[in-house]
Structures are given as C-alpha cells and as structure tokens.
Amino acid sequence: MNASSADSAPQDSEPHPDGKLTRARMLACALEMVDREGIDKLSMRGLARALGRDPMSLYRHATNKADLLDGVAETVLTELTVDSTDTDWIAQLRAVARQFRRIALTHPHVVPLLVTRPLATPLALRPRGTLRPLEDILALLTQAGFSGADALHIYRALFGFLHGHILNELQEIVEKPEETDDLLRLGLHRLPIHEFPHLRGLASVLAAYDGAAELERGLDILLAGLQSVTTPAI
Amino acid sequence: MNASSADSAPQDSEPHPDGKLTRARMLACALEMVDREGIDKLSMRGLARALGRDPMSLYRHATNKADLLDGVAETVLTELTVDSTDTDWIAQLRAVARQFRRIALTHPHVVPLLVTRPLATPLALRPRGTLRPLEDILALLTQAGFSGADALHIYRALFGFLHGHILNELQEIVEKPEETDDLLRLGLHRLPIHEFPHLRGLASVLAAYDGAAELERGLDILLAGLQSVTTPAI
DNA sequence: GACTGATGTCTACACCGTAGGTCTACGCAT
DNA sequence: ATGCGTAGACCTACGGTGTAGACATCAGTC
Structure with missing residues (x-):
C-alpha cells in the first residue's frame, strides 16, 4: 500500500508514534x-x-508557523508556577525569579522567543499561558495589600530585571573552552589593543562571571527597594 | 540589449542610484x-x-544574511555615543540610557536584533561597533576611579536594566487605537473574566503607561544604588 | 445508510539563501 | 601598448521554505 511518492521517506524516528497527533x-x-x-x-x-x-x-x-512558535514559548513558560496564595510575597517573587532563570538556562534557544514574541502581539492576543504568570503575580500582590497599579509596577520591575539579567547571562559564550588562558578562551586576542584596551584587560573578570550570584545580588537590591518604597498597608 | 530574463524586473526605485554599491x-x-x-x-x-x-x-x-543583520544592528548602535571623558559619570550614564531608549523607540523592529544577536555570537566575534559602547563605558568608569571589575559590573547593571525596560515598553501595543474605552482599546475584553480578573481590572493603568517616566524612575534608583554601594576612590 | 466534522495527505506555487561561474572595467607593472 | 590581477556586478541553478487548495479517510450521530 501507500507507495511513497517522490518526496523523502516519511518515516524517521517513528512512522506513527501511537495514536493521534495532538x-x-x-x-x-x-x-x-x-x-x-x-x-x-x-x-x-x-x-x-x-x-x-x-x-x-x-x-x-x-494555524501558522508563528502560531507554532507562540506555542513553543507558551509551553516553556508553563513551567513557571506562581503560588499566588503565598503570604510572603517577597519570598515568592524570589522563587519565581529563580525558576525563570532555571527555565531560561534549560532552554537558552527559546529565550529569543520569550523576549521577542510579545513585541509583535498586543497583550490580549498573546497565548494565554504567557499571561498566566502576570495574572498570578497580580493576584499575589493584591493579596498582600498592594494596589493594582503598584502590583503591575512591581511585576514590570521584576520581569524587566529578569529579562535583562538573562540576556546578560546568556551572552557569556566561551569561544574555545579547552583553552586555559582567559584571553584566548574568550577570543579577546582578536580585538585590536589600541581600540579595546579596557575590554581586553577584563578577560579574567569576564571569565569569572557567576550568573546565579549575580541574580541574587540583583534580587536583594530590587526586592529591598520594592519593600521599602511601597510597603503595602497591613 | 539585455532583455530581462524570466526573473522579475530588476529596476524598482532606481536602476543604479548613482555610483557604486557600498x-x-x-x-x-x-x-x-x-x-x-x-x-x-x-x-x-x-x-x-x-x-x-x-x-x-x-x-x-x-558574507551572509546573518552578517547583514549584524551590520544592521551595528548601524543602529553606532547612533549611541558615549563621552568617556565626562567627569560626571552618573550624568553620562543617564545620557546614554536616554539615547538608548530614543534609538530603540525610533527603530523598534531592530530591537529583537539588538537583544538577540549577541546570544549567538561570542563576545569577541561580535561586530566592532557593537562593542564600542561597552569599551567606552569601561573607559568612562575607570577614569572615574572604579576598578575594571566594578566598571564591568555597572555596565551590566545598566544595560540589563535598559534592555529589560525597553522590552517592557515596546510591549505596549494598542490593538484598536481609535477606541475610547480602555478595555476595548487594549483588547482586554477577550480575556475570560474568571481566568484573568486582575489583569482585566488594570485596563486604565495599562493604558496610562509612561515609558519616559518609568525609565527615569528606574535610573534614579539604579544610579543612586550604584553610587552609594560602590563609590570610587576620589 | 447518510451526513458531518475533524484529521491526514498530496500537489503545487511563489519565494527564499546562496554556490558557482562568467563578463566587464580598472589600476598597475612591464 | 601589453598583459595581468582584482573587484564588482550579473546570471543561472539548486535545494530548501511556508502554506493555499483540493481530496481522502475516518468517527460519531441521526
């Protein structure tokens, strides 16, 4: 039956995994x-x-390739869970931040999708799973006594920072991991010394980047700031 | 002569603008x-x-389409100028931030390139024009008395925040600008009320977003923090 | 059995990035 | 003047891409 046509062989990993395609x-x-x-x-x-x-x-x-990409971004973002009943909102936001970092590091190639897709789509037309964290954090913060406006503000501050941090951290690409000398490992020797003296001088510092520590430091500052500036009515 | 082949007509805006293609x-x-x-x-x-x-x-x-895209990103980023001789480093960083925002708003479609391209390329292989701001800011800050490590840290904090902010601001897409009611203007009425009660309640707040003010507030906090935490030896 | 809707398949089209080759024009040493 | 190297522009062609449109298959309901 079904003699394959002029196209390529249709079965690679499995012909028809088991049931329907979902x-x-x-x-x-x-x-x-x-x-x-x-x-x-x-x-x-x-x-x-x-x-x-x-x-x-x-x-x-x-419906589309674009829709498929939206779906992928949504799938990844579903791994992010917010417990909006947590009474310690600071701890909860910290947990969310760590989760987000973990997810981004697990799926680095999806990060461009995560930060880029929403730029093309009005908020309300975005995949629902993508809006879930926002809604849940709003719930968490209003539960904690913040006004809606303040809650939104805090959400923006957190995810702004988070996106910025992740973009920073994912830029740390080592060119030749086997090389021991930092300058060569990072490929910095290519840069003309006269044009980039400072940058070239920072090889060891660049090589010592610690994303997790960086995130925690940023969170300390951010959350402390949020707590002091706009403390919710208890 | 040269009867056009089966392809499309080669002249659209201009046949041969004036001289060579650069x-x-x-x-x-x-x-x-x-x-x-x-x-x-x-x-x-x-x-x-x-x-x-x-x-x-x-x-x-x-050499490539990728190279062309790098070139576009570089072109845009060249509009960003850092005066590394400025003795008031705080004011200079603020100026850089404002420039960056302006550039991003002028070329919103390029922003994905700006934030996404460096994720694929090791630092030293990135287009030189892209590294210029980094080098110049390092110069500015060491001039001001910071260690290289601290300078790098400050650069990261600033651009992390900047990228995060811009991604936030560019998400503010209005679905139907002619509509007067905020809920409809933002398309929020599509969201099921039971699933997104908080988000739907924030229509007016969302509609009132002011990117410039937001940037300034963030800069106030960030720069104050940087100044107090790691003051350079005078 | 007939109908309906969801699901899968096939064909075809317009477009893409780019490898490889060729034609032309110019600068320069001979 | 001659020849040569080289840079720029062009053409053709290949193997891919996203997806419209028509058709086939099948499950469940009347």
Missing part, C-alpha cells in the same frame, strides 16, 4: 528540536519529518 | 526596510530589488 505532542517535539538545534533550524517540514507525519498535518494544530 | 548604502537601505516592515520581511532578494541591483551583488558586501 498539539501538545507537536509542541513538545518542536521544543526538543529548538533546544537541540536552535530556532531557525526549526522548519515545518523538519518537524513533520521528526513526527513521522505529513508537513500539512501540522496545520491542523497550528 | 556596504554603508546597503545597510542603510536594509535598515529602512526593517523599520518599515519588520525583520522577517527583509530578504536578500527584496533588498536587492530596492537597491536596483542583482541579489548576488549584496554578497560582495556581506
């Missing part, structure tokens, strides 16, 4: 591929190949 | 297109069409 399964596979090879290596055809399906079947579960 | 001219045109239609509408072929050249000529001035 959006969740599709997104999981897409996420896996993105984690492995980066965003722009993800194509509808490639994804279909990995799923053992026809490329066009994907369009039953995502 | 990298600068190419990048300027690319930036213009990105500003107008967004990043993923930019194609080598489209760019060539806009320049009135053959698509392949572009490869004389950019």
Whole structure:
C-alpha cells in the first residue's frame, strides 16, 4: 500500500508514534528540536519529518508557523508556577525569579522567543499561558495589600530585571573552552589593543562571571527597594 | 540589449542610484526596510530589488544574511555615543540610557536584533561597533576611579536594566487605537473574566503607561544604588 | 445508510539563501 | 601598448521554505 511518492521517506524516528497527533505532542517535539538545534533550524517540514507525519498535518494544530512558535514559548513558560496564595510575597517573587532563570538556562534557544514574541502581539492576543504568570503575580500582590497599579509596577520591575539579567547571562559564550588562558578562551586576542584596551584587560573578570550570584545580588537590591518604597498597608 | 530574463524586473526605485554599491548604502537601505516592515520581511532578494541591483551583488558586501543583520544592528548602535571623558559619570550614564531608549523607540523592529544577536555570537566575534559602547563605558568608569571589575559590573547593571525596560515598553501595543474605552482599546475584553480578573481590572493603568517616566524612575534608583554601594576612590 | 466534522495527505506555487561561474572595467607593472 | 590581477556586478541553478487548495479517510450521530 501507500507507495511513497517522490518526496523523502516519511518515516524517521517513528512512522506513527501511537495514536493521534495532538498539539501538545507537536509542541513538545518542536521544543526538543529548538533546544537541540536552535530556532531557525526549526522548519515545518523538519518537524513533520521528526513526527513521522505529513508537513500539512501540522496545520491542523497550528494555524501558522508563528502560531507554532507562540506555542513553543507558551509551553516553556508553563513551567513557571506562581503560588499566588503565598503570604510572603517577597519570598515568592524570589522563587519565581529563580525558576525563570532555571527555565531560561534549560532552554537558552527559546529565550529569543520569550523576549521577542510579545513585541509583535498586543497583550490580549498573546497565548494565554504567557499571561498566566502576570495574572498570578497580580493576584499575589493584591493579596498582600498592594494596589493594582503598584502590583503591575512591581511585576514590570521584576520581569524587566529578569529579562535583562538573562540576556546578560546568556551572552557569556566561551569561544574555545579547552583553552586555559582567559584571553584566548574568550577570543579577546582578536580585538585590536589600541581600540579595546579596557575590554581586553577584563578577560579574567569576564571569565569569572557567576550568573546565579549575580541574580541574587540583583534580587536583594530590587526586592529591598520594592519593600521599602511601597510597603503595602497591613 | 539585455532583455530581462524570466526573473522579475530588476529596476524598482532606481536602476543604479548613482555610483557604486557600498556596504554603508546597503545597510542603510536594509535598515529602512526593517523599520518599515519588520525583520522577517527583509530578504536578500527584496533588498536587492530596492537597491536596483542583482541579489548576488549584496554578497560582495556581506558574507551572509546573518552578517547583514549584524551590520544592521551595528548601524543602529553606532547612533549611541558615549563621552568617556565626562567627569560626571552618573550624568553620562543617564545620557546614554536616554539615547538608548530614543534609538530603540525610533527603530523598534531592530530591537529583537539588538537583544538577540549577541546570544549567538561570542563576545569577541561580535561586530566592532557593537562593542564600542561597552569599551567606552569601561573607559568612562575607570577614569572615574572604579576598578575594571566594578566598571564591568555597572555596565551590566545598566544595560540589563535598559534592555529589560525597553522590552517592557515596546510591549505596549494598542490593538484598536481609535477606541475610547480602555478595555476595548487594549483588547482586554477577550480575556475570560474568571481566568484573568486582575489583569482585566488594570485596563486604565495599562493604558496610562509612561515609558519616559518609568525609565527615569528606574535610573534614579539604579544610579543612586550604584553610587552609594560602590563609590570610587576620589 | 447518510451526513458531518475533524484529521491526514498530496500537489503545487511563489519565494527564499546562496554556490558557482562568467563578463566587464580598472589600476598597475612591464 | 601589453598583459595581468582584482573587484564588482550579473546570471543561472539548486535545494530548501511556508502554506493555499483540493481530496481522502475516518468517527460519531441521526
């Protein structure tokens, strides 16, 4: 039956995994591929190949490639859970921040999606899972006595910082990990000494970057500031 | 002569603007297109069409599409100037921050490039124009008496905040600007009331977002913190 | 059985990035 | 003048891409 047409062989990993193709399964596979090879290596055809399906079947579960990417971002962000009943809002925000960092480090290739996708879509049209953390944090903070405006403010401050931090941390790419000398390891020797004297001088400092510590320091400052400036009515 | 082949007509805006095609001219045109239609509408072929050249000529001035995108990001970032001789480092950092915001708002479609491109490239391989602000700020701060490590720290804090802020501010997309009611203007009525009660309640606050003020407030806090925590030896 | 809707498949189209080759024009040593 | 090297522009062609549109299959309901 079904002699394969002129296209490539349709079965790679598995012909038809077991049952139907669901959006969740599709997104999981897409996420896996993105984690492995980066965003722009993800194509509808490639994804279909990995799923053992026809490329066009994907369009039953995502209207678009854009929609698929939204789905991937949403999937990742669902790993972020906020306990909006926690009475210690500071501790809870700290926990959220750590979770977010962990997620970003686990899926570095998805981070561009996370920070970039919302720029194209009005808030209300964004995937619901993407808005969940916002709503939950608003709940947490109003529960703690903040006004809606202040709660929104705090959310923005936290995620602004978080996004900034993650973008900083993910830039730490080592060019030749096997090299022992910091200057060579980071490839800084390429930079002309006359043009970038300070930067070249910082090889050892750059090499010693500690993202986790950095996050904690930033959180200390930020949360202390938030607590002192706008203390909720108890 | 030269009856056009099966491809499209090669002359659109101008056949051969005036002289040779330079990298600068190419990048300027690319930036213009990105500003107008967004990043993923930019194609080598489209760019060539806009320049009135053959698509392949572009490869004389950019090895890659990736290289071209790097060039666009670099072009934009060159608008950012740091006066590293300024003795008032706080005022200078503030000025840099304001410039950066202005640039980001002028070229919103380039922001994804700005924040996303460095994630893929080791620091030393990034376009030089991209590293200029970093080097200059390091110069500014060491001039002011900071150690290299502290200077780097301050740079990171500033740009972390800046990136976070811009990503926040650019998310403020109004769905239907002509609508007067905030809830409808932002499209928030789509969100199910039971799932997003807090978010829906914040329509007026969301609508009143003021990016410039927000930036200043953040800068006040950040710069005050930096000044008090790590004051340079005078 | 007939109908309906969801799901999968096939074909086809317009477009993409770019490897490889060729044609032309110019600067420069001979 | 001659020849040569080189830089710029162009053409063709290949293998990919996202997805519209038509058709096929099947589950469940009347």
